[in-house]
Amino acid sequence: xxxxxxxxxxxxxxxxxVLKNINLEIGEGELIAIMGDNGAGKTTLVKHFNGLLKPxxxxxxxxxxxxxxxxxxxxxxxxxxxxxxPEKMFFSERVWDEVAFALRNFGYDEASINRLVQKxxxxxxLWKYRDSSPFILSGGEQRRLAIASVLVWNPKYVVMxxxxxxxxxxxxxxxxxxxNMMVSQGKTVILVTxxxxxxxxxxxxxxxxxxxxxxxxxxxxxxxxxxxxxESAGLTQPILFKLESRxxxxxxxxxxxxxxxxxxxxxxxxxGDERL
Amino acid sequence: MMRNIHELFKYESLxxxxxxxxxxxxxxxxxxxxxxTIILSDIMHLLIILIIILxxxxxxxxxxxxxxxxxxxxxxxxxxxxxxxxxxxxVSASLVPVFRFLLFLAIMDLFFLTxxxxxxxxxxxxLRLPLTVSLSFSLALRFIPTMAEQVNEIVEAQLxxxxxxxxxxxxxxxxxxxxxxxxxxxxxxxxxxxxxxxxEIRGVDPNIKRIHYVALKLSMxxxxxxxxxxxxxxxxxxxxxxxxxxxxxALLHFSKI
Ligand SMILES: Nc1ncnc2c1ncn2[C@@H]1O[C@H](COP(=O)(O)OP(=O)(O)OP(=O)(O)O)[C@@H](O)[C@H]1O
Ligand SMILES: [Mg+2]
Numbered sequence: 001x002x003x004x005x006x007x008x009x010x011x012x013x014x015x016x017x018v019l020k021n022i023n024l025e026i027g028e029g030e031l032i033a034i035m036g037d038n039g040a041g042k043t044t045l046v047k048h049f050n051g052l053l054k055p056x057x058x059x060x061x062x063x064x065x066x067x068x069x070x071x072x073x074x075x076x077x078x079x080x081x082x083x084x085x086p087e088k089m090f091f092s093e094r095v096w097d098e099v100a101f102a103l104r105n106f107g108y109d110e111a112s113i114n115r116l117v118q119k120x121x122x123x124x125x126l127w128k129y130r131d132s133s134p135f136i137l138s139g140g141e142q143r144r145l146a147i148a149s150v151l152v153w154n155p156k157y158v159v160m161x162x163x164x165x166x167x168x169x170x171x172x173x174x175x176x177x178x179x180n181m182m183v184s185q186g187k188t189v190i191l192v193t194x195x196x197x198x199x200x201x202x203x204x205x206x207x208x209x210x211x212x213x214x215x216x217x218x219x220x221x222x223x224x225x226x227x228x229x230x231e232s233a234g235l236t237q238p239i240l241f242k243l244e245s246r247x248x249x250x251x252x253x254x255x256x257x258x259x260x261x262x263x264x265x266x267x268x269x270x271x272g273d274e275r276l
Numbered sequence: 277m278m279r280n281i282h283e284l285f286k287y288e289s290l291x292x293x294x295x296x297x298x299x300x301x302x303x304x305x306x307x308x309x310x311x312x313t314i315i316l317s318d319i320m321h322l323l324i325i326l327i328i329i330l331x332x333x334x335x336x337x338x339x340x341x342x343x344x345x346x347x348x349x350x351x352x353x354x355x356x357x358x359x360x361x362x363x364x365x366x367v368s369a370s371l372v373p374v375f376r377f378l379l380f381l382a383i384m385d386l387f388f389l390t391x392x393x394x395x396x397x398x399x400x401x402x403l404r405l406p407l408t409v410s411l412s413f414s415l416a417l418r419f420i421p422t423m424a425e426q427v428n429e430i431v432e433a434q435l436x437x438x439x440x441x442x443x444x445x446x447x448x449x450x451x452x453x454x455x456x457x458x459x460x461x462x463x464x465x466x467x468x469x470x471x472x473x474x475x476e477i478r479g480v481d482p483n484i485k486r487i488h489y490v491a492l493k494l495s496m497x498x499x500x501x502x503x504x505x506x507x508x509x510x511x512x513x514x515x516x517x518x519x520x521x522x523x524x525x526a527l528l529h530f531s532k533i
Pocket of ligand 2: 044
């Protein structure tokens with residue numbers, strides 16, 4: 001469990017607080033999206049989870065350990081962090097070494113390294129590139145490699161900052177699968193994103209931030225039915241929810257849709273199609 | 277330490293008298309101080325220059341940043357001290373190069389921490405340097421904060437992958453910078469290609485004479501600033517041949533007797 005207690009944070013000693021009185025509990029196996037406009041403090045918040053940043057005031061605990069008391073390298077074994085445009089950090093000559101890098105840092109023996117790297121490269125459809133340079137891969141493959149090189153050490157918590165940024169529809173679909181896989185393995189997955197459509201597809205718990213504060217913490221569905229809060233944090237409703245509210249306003253439906261298929265069925269039935 | 281090295285050079289737009297001084301006047305000023313720093317080699321004289329520069333940094337509200345930078349470079353200063361001590365065999369003599377280095381930093385900060393990179397570019401052009409030179413200079417300066425941010429991001433990413441920068445012997449530590457340096461080099465190359473392309477798109481051509489929208493103008497204040505500093509430099513220089521640390525120590529001995 002990650003617990004954030006009365007967290008305040010400022011980058012400059014006498015500067016304004018970038019995070020203000022944040023209180024959160026993130027349980028095991030949860031799927032969470034941290035959303036909010038540019039500069040809301042999302043990245044700053046998640047950097048506290050693996051100790052890259054330490055609270056100015058308040059506390060952050062990862063599995064009951066105060067993040068101020070342990071080095072980044074120790075927290076990182078539990079909290080895998082995948083930054084925005086993670087492919088920027090590549091430096092190895094071979095894909096294999098890029099993935100093995102963290103394992104070597106964490107002191108795994110060669111036999112385990114071989115086993116783990118082989119396994120993760122296969123899961124991420126990258127085995128055939130093991131001897132290639134990371135730099136010749138396509139954008140989507142590079143993103144997958146960056147994710148693989150973190151998941152390889154099997155962190156319990158996985159934080160992804162803007163995983164969908166700069167990715168095409170196919171890659172988004174693959175990302176969705178990767179996220180589902182992690183959730184089914186019981187990992188806690190924390191996504192930082194602006195991408196309302198992506199969040200509408202996975203319907204996680206949403207922590208909405210604006211101006212360094214948490215302004216909403218709860219179900220995605222309930223948030224997306226409330227355009228007021230969304231707009232105050234610089235986001236718009238996903239298409240499905242816009243459609244839903246138009247239909248509701250017209251008195252054509254009650255409640256809403258969970259999936260596009262559901263919406264399609266409802267609309268077809270409203271049109272009076274006998275086949276349904 | 278590596279994580280805030282960029283703070284040393286970051287220009288901050290503040291409203292202090294020094295920020296308003298014409299960059300050409302400042303450039304000339306730091307030039308005469310640099311010359312003085314090289315000419316003089318008595319600790320006391322260097323100390324006097326340091327005090328003058330530090331008070332100006334204080335006026336420019338840049339003292340804190342200078343101090344921070346110094347903190348980061350302390351190991352380097354200690355290294356200079358030790359190496360000089362080994363070759364010169366005297367503490368007081370080996371303090372001189374340390375002081376010079378310190379002064380050099382302070383003088384550079386006096387200019388760069390209080391001068392807008394854009395104004396600096398105009399200064400270089402007004403000195404009739406070719407556009408390619410002045411543009412490269414000012415772009416380089418411009419990109420220091422962005423580069424610094426990138427460096428920070430890469431360091432954080434590699435730390436999150438378990439990189440421990442402060443472990444192992446000297447050579448092991450140097451090798452640990454590979455995962456940081458390679459991404460930085462790649463990013464810089466990519467960036468320079470992007471910049472070159474965007475300059476071409478906007479029709480930057482070194483062979484065409486350019487007309488500026490904003491022109492630098494020397495005011496009375498800029499001239500006075502330079503003259504006051506020139507006066508100080510001359511006074512320190514003249515006084516230096518009369519008073520030195522040795523004569524001062526001798527004087528103190530006399531007064532005891
Ligand atoms: N290294 C830094 N030094 C100083 N200020 C910073 C630093 N990083 C971020 N900030 C400031 O902190 C605030 C929050 O930034 P942060 O990057 O956490 O926002 P974000 O929600 O992740 O935004 P985005 O959606 O643009 O990624 C911003 O005002 C930003 O300018
Ligand atoms: Mg961010």
